[in-house]
Amino acid sequence: MMNMGKMQYRAEPAEYEDFIDYYFYLRTNPRASQEEIRQSLERVGKRYAGHKNFDGHPQIEAMHNANYAKYLECQSIFRSSWKKEEYDRVWEEHLEDVRPLSLVPETTEEVRQLYRQAIQLYDEGEYRRSMMYLDDAERKDTAHNPNIPYMTAVCYQAIYDEGDWPAGYAAARRSLQYAQESERRQYGGRAEARAWALMAFYSDDDQQRRQYCYEQAAKLDPNNPQYAVAAIHTMTDYEQALHSLGNLRAKYPKAQCVKNEYLYMIFKHILTLGSHVSEGKREPEFPPRPSKEQVLLAYSYLPLLDELGEGAALQETDDTVIFMKAPTVNGDIKEMRVIVEKEYARITKPSLFGSLRAKFARK
Numbered sequence: 001m002m003n004m005g006k007m008q009y010r011a012e013p014a015e016y017e018d019f020i021d022y023y024f025y026l027r028t029n030p031r032a033s034q035e036e037i038r039q040s041l042e043r044v045g046k047r048y049a050g051h052k053n054f055d056g057h058p059q060i061e062a063m064h065n066a067n068y069a070k071y072l073e074c075q076s077i078f079r080s081s082w083k084k085e086e087y088d089r090v091w092e093e094h095l096e097d098v099r100p101l102s103l104v105p106e107t108t109e110e111v112r113q114l115y116r117q118a119i120q121l122y123d124e125g126e127y128r129r130s131m132m133y134l135d136d137a138e139r140k141d142t143a144h145n146p147n148i149p150y151m152t153a154v155c156y157q158a159i160y161d162e163g164d165w166p167a168g169y170a171a172a173r174r175s176l177q178y179a180q181e182s183e184r185r186q187y188g189g190r191a192e193a194r195a196w197a198l199m200a201f202y203s204d205d206d207q208q209r210r211q212y213c214y215e216q217a218a219k220l221d222p223n224n225p226q227y228a229v230a231a232i233h234t235m236t237d238y239e240q241a242l243h244s245l246g247n248l249r250a251k252y253p254k255a256q257c258v259k260n261e262y263l264y265m266i267f268k269h270i271l272t273l274g275s276h277v278s279e280g281k282r283e284p285e286f287p288p289r290p291s292k293e294q295v296l297l298a299y300s301y302l303p304l305l306d307e308l309g310e311g312a313a314l315q316e317t318d319d320t321v322i323f324m325k326a327p328t329v330n331g332d333i334k335e336m337r338v339i340v341e342k343e344y345a346r347i348t349k350p351s352l353f354g355s356l357r358a359k360f361a362r363k
Helices: 022-026 034-046 058-077 081-093 109-123 127-140 147-158 165-184 190-201 209-220 223-233 236-253 257-276 292-300 301-307 327-348 352-362
Strands: 313-318 322-327
Touching: 022 034, 022 058, 058 081, 081 327, 081 352, 109 127, 109 147, 147 165, 147 190, 147 209, 147 292, 165 190, 190 223, 209 223, 223 236, 223 257, 236 257, 257 301, 292 301, 301 327
Parallel strands: none
Antiparallel strands: 313 322
């Protein structure tokens, strides 16, 4: 994660390190020219810059702010030669997570060559052409490598806006099937967890299935809290989610992604509270003032905000759990904090009638 000093792309030393594939976010690659990266930044920036009308929906506004903050992060990295150089070094260290290269030993040389060509095209942003080689490799692959259909599903993920979601899910499902076979042959492991997570990505129309897929991924790769965080993020029971987060934080006390999910949930609750209050003006379409219970719950989060430190916001971009610093969201949290404190003062302030009644009762 980033701080105000030297740029860093890791969580503090802990059992787990966060990593963001900014190249995938921009739909470009490390071999892209400065002009190509500039064009990618411009294309992504147009999605978020200048949009101010959220029709009174604080959740939409929060999502917009977090996405725009990620765009600002990309700008900061790729417009500085030394920051980009440092990020590229870390990116190389995470290649197996970004796009897995390993194939099982029984794989033929022909399949290996097709897979290498597919990966090269993927790195160049040629997702459709990459899938042609991946399809050919999978047809000829008698060893059933899970990474081949996995990369096909990742390519569909890269062109998600084109709507090939059923094909993407089917590729992820085949990857899971091959990974389960490989697991029995001692070659599976993390591949199965990755496949479950991709199936969750393509299950956004089915909340229960999505949560189940992330839970399976978390069980199979217990050293990666991102999967567990993603499963918690899909929960609709707020109290259950908080309880699960508490357990996860006890297991990963220094993992930034767990802190980020806490911040996201607190932010979401405070924003919901804030939507009831419009700077003291009561509009007809606004709901009644929040209940005492809502205010007290929001107020109880304030010490935890201090403990978690300066805010980083969790955002699901392309339904893949991504973590970022979000200065804009930090500002919104401060603004919502003011609302919570004002509402808390309102509900705890003694009423004039109550004071008079107590005064006369003493007499």
